[in-house]
Amino acid sequence: MSDFKISVRQFGVHAILVEWPIKVEESILEDILQFIQYLKQNHLDQKEWEFVPAYNSLTLICKDTVLDFDYFKPKIKEWYDIKGKIEPATRYLWRLPVSYDLEFGLDLKEISGPLGLSVERIIELHSQNVYTVYGIGFLPGFMYLGGVPEALEVPRKSNPRPKVPKGSVGLAAKQTGIYPQDSPGGWNIIGKCPVPMFDVKKENPCFVKVGDKIQFYPISMAEYQLHKIESEVGIYNIEKIVLDA
Amino acid sequence: MLNILKSGFFTTVQDIGRFGYRDKGVPVAGVMDSFSVSKVNTLLENEENCAVLEITMTGPTLEFEQDTYIVLGGAEMSVTLNETAIENYTVYKVKSGDILTYGKLLKGFRAYLGIKDGFDTASVLGSRSFFKPITEQDSIKKVSGLPYAECKQFNPKISELKVDSVLYKSELEVYKGPEYGLLTDKQLAKLFYREFSVANENNRMAYQLNEVIDSNKVSMLTSATLPGTIQLTPAGKLIILMKDGQTTGGYPRILQLSDMAMSILAQKRSGDLINFKLK
Numbered sequence: 001m002s003d004f005k006i007s008v009r010q011f012g013v014h015a016i017l018v019e020w021p022i023k024v025e026e027s028i029l030e031d032i033l034q035f036i037q038y039l040k041q042n043h044l045d046q047k048e049w050e051f052v053p054a055y056n057s058l059t060l061i062c063k064d065t066v067l068d069f070d071y072f073k074p075k076i077k078e079w080y081d082i083k084g085k086i087e088p089a090t091r092y093l094w095r096l097p098v099s100y101d102l103e104f105g106l107d108l109k110e111i112s113g114p115l116g117l118s119v120e121r122i123i124e125l126h127s128q129n130v131y132t133v134y135g136i137g138f139l140p141g142f143m144y145l146g147g148v149p150e151a152l153e154v155p156r157k158s159n160p161r162p163k164v165p166k167g168s169v170g171l172a173a174k175q176t177g178i179y180p181q182d183s184p185g186g187w188n189i190i191g192k193c194p195v196p197m198f199d200v201k202k203e204n205p206c207f208v209k210v211g212d213k214i215q216f217y218p219i220s221m222a223e224y225q226l227h228k229i230e231s232e233v234g235i236y237n238i239e240k241i242v243l244d245a
Numbered sequence: 246m247l248n249i250l251k252s253g254f255f256t257t258v259q260d261i262g263r264f265g266y267r268d269k270g271v272p273v274a275g276v277m278d279s280f281s282v283s284k285v286n287t288l289l290e291n292e293e294n295c296a297v298l299e300i301t302m303t304g305p306t307l308e309f310e311q312d313t314y315i316v317l318g319g320a321e322m323s324v325t326l327n328e329t330a331i332e333n334y335t336v337y338k339v340k341s342g343d344i345l346t347y348g349k350l351l352k353g354f355r356a357y358l359g360i361k362d363g364f365d366t367a368s369v370l371g372s373r374s375f376f377k378p379i380t381e382q383d384s385i386k387k388v389s390g391l392p393y394a395e396c397k398q399f400n401p402k403i404s405e406l407k408v409d410s411v412l413y414k415s416e417l418e419v420y421k422g423p424e425y426g427l428l429t430d431k432q433l434a435k436l437f438y439r440e441f442s443v444a445n446e447n448n449r450m451a452y453q454l455n456e457v458i459d460s461n462k463v464s465m466l467t468s469a470t471l472p473g474t475i476q477l478t479p480a481g482k483l484i485i486l487m488k489d490g491q492t493t494g495g496y497p498r499i500l501q502l503s504d505m506a507m508s509i510l511a512q513k514r515s516g517d518l519i520n521f522k523l524k
Binding site: 010050 | 264379473474491501
């Protein structure tokens with residue numbers, strides 16, 4: 001049983017783009033993740049193919065070969081139709097500590113006015129919510145998170161910062177997220193997370209994957225410093241809860 | 246070890262790239278002009294993935310500590326080995342203490358230095374390609390030499406190759422991108438019946454073009470991008486993603502360069518003219 005009408009399109013000679021209806025919806029993301037799992041288990045060798053999911057799309061990339069699109073187009077539709085119900089890879093809710101100290105939350109005071117909320121209330125709303133990872137891109141380990149409450153929707157800064165420090169937690173329009181490295185950026189900065197989102201020394205350099213969920217919880221400056229050192233020496237355990245259990 | 250006496254404008258170690266991490270936001274990286282590099286590695290009878298030096302605009306001065314064999318390729322630059330001029334796509338033996346000096350850029354933009362069995366710098370996430378912060382360095386520095394294995398004896402099957410100048414044309418072959426269908430007749434006319442010039446904003450991440458086409462205010466959900474994807478911004482600007490380009494984007498992907506067109510574009514610099522031809 002497949003719930004959505006998908007389209008299959010050629011994307012250069014090394015990639016195929018599969019698209020779902022243009023909506024930000026958990027059920028679409030779920031269907032994409034199931035399809036990835038099905039393709040990995042049955043048809044497409046993970047050593048040769050890369051699977052890049054984002055919001056309503058799945059891009060299948062085959063690095064070496066020039067793809068025979070006439071073969072793959074009907075095949076992918078056929079595979080989608082017969083995939084049935086399949087368990088996607090285990091998903092987790094990651095609880096990430098954030099210091100919303102004003103030293104890190106560079107724009108907290110500035111956005112308090114236009115939002116009509118106190119700094120305390122912004123922190124409360126931001127950390128109450130559970131966010132869904134709809135994509136990873138832009139920078140290694142940068143998550144596109146969905147689920148920002150309407151009350152926190154605030155435009156991007158009119159003048160982007162040339163350098164947002166690594167770990168900064170940003171807020172802009174319907175999006176929130178963590179800058180995984182120093183980077184130019186136009187989001188409003190509201191705090192800092194001491195846990196690195198990308199670590200090349202690890203076999204899996206980015207613990208989060210598309211489909212996982214994220215919750216932030218406020219910590220003090222002292223806890224931030226402690227967790228930062230713990231992360232650096234590799235003894236910080238990120239709190240995670242298995243979803244779909 | 247290859248000692249770096251002068252590092253040049255922007256010189257990096259590159260192999261064919263870092264595959265398997267795009268779902269974590271890691272760009273592929275790797276050589277910009279794979280057409281030239283495959284010839285360099287073929288002459289040296291190297292594996293396809295052997296790491297080379299990618300030399301941008303102005304080249305380095307280098308000293309070899311061990312005997313080995315080298316091949317130059319890509320952009321044409323005046324290069325001397327111990328003050329004797331040497332040519333592209335020819336196998337040369339180098340000895341301990343030899344000095345390779347890059348001079349004037351004559352044609353193209355990116356030159357390559359291949360070495361027997363490749364440079365043996367650190368491999369991070371399956372690739373030696375420099376890309377900060379995946380690798381510690383973004384380009385070679387005077388302080389750090391580049392390790393390679395000594396090779397005393399090598400009898401190349403082919404010691405010289407004539408490479409025709411396919412790289413130096415202005416026409417770039419493109420495929421329709423996923424959002425090609427959004428383009429109006431007016432936009433299409435501009436896209437295919439005029440020349441564009443490379444903007445000053447051009448590097449391993451992306452090449453921007455100076456001329457704009459009519460904008461369309463289409464918003465789309467962020468989706469994957471590839472090296473060679475041409476994005477159309479809301480202001481009508483064209484951005485061509487290159488090997489270090491981001492793995493996702495939110496602008497319409499109107500065209501996709503062929504592999505050969507990527508190599509051709511990699512040899513262009515600010516002000517050079519290009520035009521697109523649909524394949």
